[in-house]
Amino acid sequence: MNSRGMIGYASERLVESDLLFQGIVVLNPSQPDLEYDLVAQIGNENFKIQVKTGKRKDDKVLVADIRKSASPRNPYKKLHYTKDDVDIFAITDPETRRVAYYPAGEVSREITFRFEKRKCRNGYAERLFNDFTDIKAAIEKLFSLQRIS
Template sequence: MFESTLKGVASEKLVEVDLLLQGYEIFTPSAYGGTYDLLAVNGSSVYRVQVKSATPKDDKLDVDVRRSSHSRTGRDYPEDGYDVLAIANLVDRKVAYVRRSEMTARSSIKVWLTRNIPTKGRHIGYKPYVFDDMLEFPA
């Protein structure tokens, strides 16, 4: 638990720094256990950001986009729980972003670290997430 807590804190701090460098003001909610981890503000635009960390394996990140297993309110986030998912790759110290409204999967997503993506088992219309295409915050 302690190690996962440190990983979560490090991921949030990495996202905060990345967003500050992209010109956003960052605020954190005062209550623990909400549906988002950070507020990113740019002018009059406010975005609720949920941060998830993932470790690279086999040229991809498998990202569990549900709440932690010790959440009291269920594993899935409500549809309107956050606006943007931030995926922190602590190994490479980089962050990728995807709008919640553009996510088709609700429990986990694969984010590829290479453009050489296997085609076996992909369905028609499949649009893979490629980490380096997702580095800009989707305002």
């Protein structure tokens, strides 16, 4: 396994551990190459989780590319996940070993989290990392997105 594969594997185990500490049952698919990495069982429902490792920029933001990895046939083309592929993105911060959960369907290319609050002048809502560490809040947001569409 190459270095990139080890980081991805470590991120998956980090998310699994974080969910267990939140009291969530975590299922690991036995089949490789699925669209999702883990399944969180909450109540009577299962939620497909895709784990992505974020990259820090200037210690102020964490950015994660949430597109699918390139296919072997076309290594330069990255594809987007559909609403049937995944329910929640789990974005790991390798520096602090923490996880943010974000509902699929709201963003299609990349997610940016800030570590400090700042005045936002571009009209976009700020995403503070600490506001996204509870998977149940991400699931509530997912359900509200589904009701709108």
